[in-house]
Amino acid sequence: MGGAIFLVLGLVLEWTLWKWIRKPFSKQDSQAAISKEARFHENGLEFATMKLRVRAGLIDGLIFAPLTVSLYFFHHWTKTRFEACKIMTYVMGIPYAVLMIGHYGQTLGKMAMKIKVFKNDGSPADYWSGFRRAGGDTLLCLILLVNYMIIIRAMPPEVFDGQSYWQITKAVGKLHVMIKWDTYLILAWYLSEFVSMRMNKRSRAVHDFIGGTVVLRTDKAH
Secondary structure, X not given: OHHHHHHHHHHHHHHHHHHHHHOOOOOOOOHHHOOHHHHEOOOXXXXXXXXXXXXXXXXXXXXXXXXXHHHOOOOOOOHHHHHHHHXXXXXXXXXXXXXXXXXXXXXXXXXXXXXXEEEOOOOEOOHHHHHHHOHHHHHHHHHHHHHHHHHHHHOOHHHOOOOOHHHHHHHXXXXXXXXXXHHHHHHHHHHHXXXXXXXOOOOOOHHHHHHOXXXXXXXXXX
């Protein structure tokens, strides 16, 4: 019952957030499409909009999609293989983001959308900036991964042997209610990211505040 209530609340929040995102700026915020001082960083580049940032994130997600989808077609799981797979799927996105931001200032998704990460003072991002930006995701992944590992270790090997990835995932979800709470935690984190971008004119997400960074458009300057 509690899980259903949280699911409904999550859907209501998502719907409300989506309506809010699509709502036009108020008159107070839309004077001359927001003043140049608000739209542009001191280094002359325009702040990336939330729409561009979301599109970049979706492109980055698609990069790992083939690997994730392929797991559902593998039917020779064991407990050890499933543990190793979970560790890989939870952490593989973090070094990708840190290394790409540290070296290029952009992930592939950001390159496609022509946006780039800079330090808050406008100087190029470095590896430390990338690591700090990934701090929230890293902590979230560690919490979820430790929880999942505890659950998997407590389950008998028969649950895994010869089963499909989907069958094992369903079995884990049915046997342990904490998996549902993991879903709510992920939802809460990403909702906070969207709300943060909506609430400030620089479209900075929570991880930007943690990393001391801003995201700017490389195709627009003044």
